[in-house]
Amino acid sequence: MSPCTSASIRLPGARSASRPPLRPSSRAHIELGRLLKEASEGRTPESDATVARLLDEYAAIAEWDVSTRQTNEGFIRRTIKPALGHLEVRKVRGPILDQLYARLKRCGDLSCTGRPFTEHRNVPALVINPRDRRPAWQQVTEMLTAAIQSGSLAPGDELPSITELSDLQGIGPGVMRHALEALAADGPILFRRGQTAIVAGTAASNPSAVRKRPRPGHDCDRAGCRPHVCRPMKASTIRGIHSILSGAFAAAQRWEWTDRNPTRSAKPPTPIRRPIPATSPDDVAKVIAEARSRSAALGLYLWLVVVTGVRRGELCGLQICDIDLDRGLVHVPFNYVVRGGQRIRKDTKTHQDRWLAIDPDTCALIATYLDEIRAELAAVGAGLRDEAYLFSNDPAHVRPWNPDWATHKVAEAADAAAVRLDIKGGRHYTASQLLAGGFDLRNTAARLGHSGGGATTLRHYADPVPEVDRRAAAYLAKLTPDPPPKAADARGAARTAAQQSDPLAFATGAVNVRPPGYRHSGHACQRHGFL
Numbered sequence: 001m002s003p004c005t006s007a008s009i010r011l012p013g014a015r016s017a018s019r020p021p022l023r024p025s026s027r028a029h030i031e032l033g034r035l036l037k038e039a040s041e042g043r044t045p046e047s048d049a050t051v052a053r054l055l056d057e058y059a060a061i062a063e064w065d066v067s068t069r070q071t072n073e074g075f076i077r078r079t080i081k082p083a084l085g086h087l088e089v090r091k092v093r094g095p096i097l098d099q100l101y102a103r104l105k106r107c108g109d110l111s112c113t114g115r116p117f118t119e120h121r122n123v124p125a126l127v128i129n130p131r132d133r134r135p136a137w138q139q140v141t142e143m144l145t146a147a148i149q150s151g152s153l154a155p156g157d158e159l160p161s162i163t164e165l166s167d168l169q170g171i172g173p174g175v176m177r178h179a180l181e182a183l184a185a186d187g188p189i190l191f192r193r194g195q196t197a198i199v200a201g202t203a204a205s206n207p208s209a210v211r212k213r214p215r216p217g218h219d220c221d222r223a224g225c226r227p228h229v230c231r232p233m234k235a236s237t238i239r240g241i242h243s244i245l246s247g248a249f250a251a252a253q254r255w256e257w258t259d260r261n262p263t264r265s266a267k268p269p270t271p272i273r274r275p276i277p278a279t280s281p282d283d284v285a286k287v288i289a290e291a292r293s294r295s296a297a298l299g300l301y302l303w304l305v306v307v308t309g310v311r312r313g314e315l316c317g318l319q320i321c322d323i324d325l326d327r328g329l330v331h332v333p334f335n336y337v338v339r340g341g342q343r344i345r346k347d348t349k350t351h352q353d354r355w356l357a358i359d360p361d362t363c364a365l366i367a368t369y370l371d372e373i374r375a376e377l378a379a380v381g382a383g384l385r386d387e388a389y390l391f392s393n394d395p396a397h398v399r400p401w402n403p404d405w406a407t408h409k410v411a412e413a414a415d416a417a418a419v420r421l422d423i424k425g426g427r428h429y430t431a432s433q434l435l436a437g438g439f440d441l442r443n444t445a446a447r448l449g450h451s452g453g454g455a456t457t458l459r460h461y462a463d464p465v466p467e468v469d470r471r472a473a474a475y476l477a478k479l480t481p482d483p484p485p486k487a488a489d490a491r492g493a494a495r496t497a498a499q500q501s502d503p504l505a506f507a508t509g510a511v512n513v514r515p516p517g518y519r520h521s522g523h524a525c526q527r528h529g530f531l
Contacts, residue, residue, distance in 0.1 A: 052085030058248040090258045094265030108233035123223040126169045140179035159197040160224045235271035242268040278432035278463040283419040291413040309430035309448040312423045321386040350451040431461035436468040
């Protein structure tokens with residue numbers, strides 16, 4: 001109603017009270033019918049499902065092998081759940097993932113805001129009571145368990161290394177290792193030798209709660225607190241996180257939790273691979289000689305790595321029955337891994353059962369090695385069974401080498417030889433030298449156990465070989481015609497010809513040694529009339 005004329009005012013789009021309301025459109029009818037049908041069939045969408053719940057249910061059914069599962073569960077526990085776990089699945093979009101990737105590319109610590117801060121560790125003060133009759137490691141175990149139960153050590157918290165804990169707390173490293181191994185066996189922490197111990201459980205799923213604050217009476221010096229240093233996450237690691245999220249949201253689509261997969265509109269960073277020249281045969285021979293001086297088994301192990309190109313776990317899981325010295329063949333049917341204290345003999349990484357040819361020299365090395373083992377066992381009235389492992393620290397070769405242990409031993413030999421080489425570097429050497437020697441890509445990939453026709457071999461294992469680059473330069477130089485002589489070269493040729501024809505005239509300067517068409521651009525010569 002107008003305040004001036006008291007007449008009613010009809011607003012644009014307003015509907016008269018006498019007119020009937022609009023009927024729902026046919027599209028709304030269809031949508032309503034779909035929802036009612038889904039409800040009647042028990043297919044109501046999980047509209048409030050969070051990313052944390054999605055990851056839990058997806059990880060339970062994901063077809064990951066033992067090594068991949070441990071790696072992916074670490075990404076989920078340390079990064080994905082703290083950053084995205086509290087969000088609803090249907091509300092996650094590509095820009096949210098792009099922002100997470102950009103944040104991780106700057107610093108892998110989710111609590112980092114770009115400003116300086118102190119990384120506090122809520123490690124309790126560990127004091128050994130000399131009057132307590134229990135061993136020291138049991139006292140440390142009890143104190144750490146009490147800290148975990150009280151919440152002082154929260155799920156996902158990382159403990160300092162054994163060496164650092166020993167120095168900070170004034171307790172022997174053997175006591176700390178025994179205590180951590182006992183806690184890992186009981187379940188409160190996750191611990192593997194060579195890695196940081198982590199409190200078991202699900203970390204906080206709120207990014208603002210990730211940064212730890214000191215509790216009353218906290219001693220930063222004893223707990224090992226330190227200033228934060230930004231450590232950007234590698235592009236390959238971020239792509240691994242993107243792969244986990246892609247599989248999880250694809251499952252959410254199948255389960256009808258969401259109608260879109262946000263990872264399709266997100267773009268993880270592209271890793272930049274800097275080519276590293278392949279290790280030379282002389283350097284590889286130095287490392288093998290150093291390994292052989294330490295033990296015949298370690299020398300043979302590294303020799304087989306570079307000759308066969310097999311993976312470290314495949315070589316550790318090799319049994320006596322897998323070697324046919326008469327035909328010069330090695331059977332590679334399994335891979336051996338140790339994860340979480342579990343020793344598992346499983347299929348190879350690409351599920352390939354392959355036979356590899358070995359040369360007579362390698363056969364002789366293996367035969368000599370086996371003869372020595374049989375002689376040692378015969379001295380105590382025992383024999384070497386066909387099911388025994390080729391590489392083992394057990395006298396009867398019942399238990400194979402731990403692949404991590406083999407990696408450390410090869411690294412020690414390489415450091416002693418002053419050569420940068422590890423077991424994977426040996427596989428790089430195998431691929432690079434075979435391709436440089438003219439062997440075809442398919443057979444090279446098959447020897448290394450790669451699937452996909454050799455794409456992985458070319459992209460990740462074929463390093464540039466300097467000798468091949470020199471041969472390529474010589475080949476191109478020989479193939480390409482000689483370039484036309486430059487002006488300086490032509491002038492030098494003219495001087496030589498003039499000197500040979502009339503040495504006296506050349507010495508007195510009476511002969512013009514400039515080549516045809518030569519024109520000097522110097523202004524001084526033009527000013528003095530020489531040109």
